[in-house]
Amino acid sequence: MLADARLIAGKDLRIELRSKVGIGQMVPFAVLVLVLFGLALDPDRGVLTRATPGLYWIAVLFSALLAVQRSFAVESAPGVAEALRLSGIDPAGYFLGKFAAVAAQLVVLQLVLVAGVVVLYGADLAGPLLLVATAVAATVAIASAGTLYGVLAAGLRVRDTLVPLLLLPALAPVLLGATRASEAALDGGIGDGWGWCGLLATFGVLYVGFGLLFFGTLLEET
Amino acid sequence: MAPAVPPPAVVLQAAVVLLDRFPALAGVDLAVGKGEIVLLRGPNGAGKTTVLRACAGLLRVVQGQAHVLGVDVARSPRLVRRRVGMLAHDDGLYADLGPADNVRFWARAAGAEAVDADRALARCGIGERLLDVPAARLSTGQRRRTALAALVARRPELWLLDEPHAGLDRAGRDLVDDLVADAAAAGATVLFASHELERAEALSTRIVTIAGGAVRHDTATAKIADPDGEVASAR
Missing domain, CATH: 3.40.50.300 (P-loop containing nucleotide triphosphate hydrolases)
Structure with missing residues (x-):
């Protein structure tokens, strides 16, 4: 399973490095979202500062949609989906590989976005440990849920619109938890930040578990 | 007997x-x-x-x-x-990867080694200058040869x-x-x-x-x- 996961993740990241389609669209899009929020809210700097965690995670979430869609778009080349079924690759390994590749891209995106909120919004990165833990837990949750819903819509002509419709409501708890945990970290007081972070981690573990168990069935049926 | x-x-x-x-x-x-x-x-x-x-x-x-x-x-x-190895109407190649990466991927997915893929590519006449050309830019015949190489590398029964x-x-x-x-x-x-x-x-x-x-x-x-x-x- 792990060998198959490495194979799939390596292939997806190699495609991304060669084509730069995902990162070339995802990062500029996320930065643009930050800039537009900044333009809209800049007259009231206090609102912008208070809203920084929510705006950051909304930008991550919207950009994650692009990463998930791209991840499954590469599998829609003629004959590839069928060749994958024939390859004998373990479905759980396939899920883990896709998940890992999406997560890796989200990590790169967040490094850029963190710099963006510091420069554009003047965010003060207090509570770095909680911030990193929140980012890791939220990335696992977003990438695992995205991979599951991505394969659900993969074989459909309407996948480009269906993925956001399925994924955004499913990730609403992640947006809430990540925003609350990040707020607590940026306040420096920590407060109940670790509780929200724990919720995120639970969410991530659940989706990874669902993926490992049911991805094969979803692959066969879509 | x-x-x-x-x-x-x-x-x-x-x-x-x-x-x-x-x-x-x-x-x-x-x-x-x-x-x-x-x-x-x-x-x-x-x-x-x-x-x-x-x-x-x-x-x-x-x-x-x-x-x-x-x-x-x-x-x-x-x-x-x-x-089982199948050569279908569609080539089953990743458009952004060249023949080398495509064939190595499918070979390794079937449990074969990268060296099997390289040998199959050579056997199928995919020259060195084509190895890293994205499949989307190959001709129909070159894509077909690449798909054949992927099949050969898997050594199906x-x-x-x-x-x-x-x-x-x-x-x-x-x-x-x-x-x-x-x-x-x-x-x-x-x-x-x-x-x-x-x-x-x-x-x-x-x-x-x-x-x-x-x-x-x-x-x-x-x-x-x-x-x-x-x-x-x-x-």
Whole structure:
């Protein structure tokens, strides 16, 4: 399973490095979202500062949609989906590989976005440990849920619109938890930040578990 | 004591496959021994591709029996897939990856090594200058050769080829013939569909004619069916 996961993740990241389609669209899009929020809210700097965690995670979430869609778009080349079924690759390994590749891209995106909120919004990165833990837990949750819903819509002509419709409501708890945990970290007081972070981690573990168990069935049926 | 007879590579008995409730295979009987090169021929829509896809475990046999390489593919299609190689109409190549990355990926997915992929690429005439050219920028023939290399690198026990000569120049078609002959000589079984009958018939050891989702003629048994589908012995 792990060998198959490495194979799939390596292939997806190699495609991304060669084509730069995902990162070339995802990062500029996320930065643009930050800039537009900044333009809209800049007259009231206090609102912008208070809203920084929510705006950051909304930008991550919207950009994650692009990463998930791209991840499954590469599998829609003629004959590839069928060749994958024939390859004998373990479905759980396939899920883990896709998940890992999406997560890796989200990590790169967040490094850029963190710099963006510091420069554009003047965010003060207090509570770095909680911030990193929140980012890791939220990335696992977003990438695992995205991979599951991505394969659900993969074989459909309407996948480009269906993925956001399925994924955004499913990730609403992640947006809430990540925003609350990040707020607590940026306040420096920590407060109940670790509780929200724990919720995120639970969410991530659940989706990874669902993926490992049911991805094969979803692959066969879509 | 008589030598043990190896089990056939493919056994379809009254196999029925539905495509959107339409019986694409309406009770196919076919047994293919190990090492045979069997040509499936018939008009468009006869069910040739469906037979190949059912043997690969990609289509569910809903009625009858289907055993491939000793595996009941109607029940456990996943168990046979890694042992089967299929060259379909579509090449199954990642558009952004070159032939080298594509073939290495498919080879490793089947448990083969990168060196098998490199050897297959060389055998299929993918020169060094093409190795890293994205598949999207290759010609049809070059993509077809790359797909062939991916198949060769996997070293499958059962080759399922759907119009393997299509899109290839004369040298490419000769290459297909050589690869098929070599595979059979090495003990693999080949089941292929082709409309290029002269070349395909010369290559095959047996010819099976399919029409209307059923076997109408088999040179091994010389059974001929009347238009109503009743099969009678010709001998």
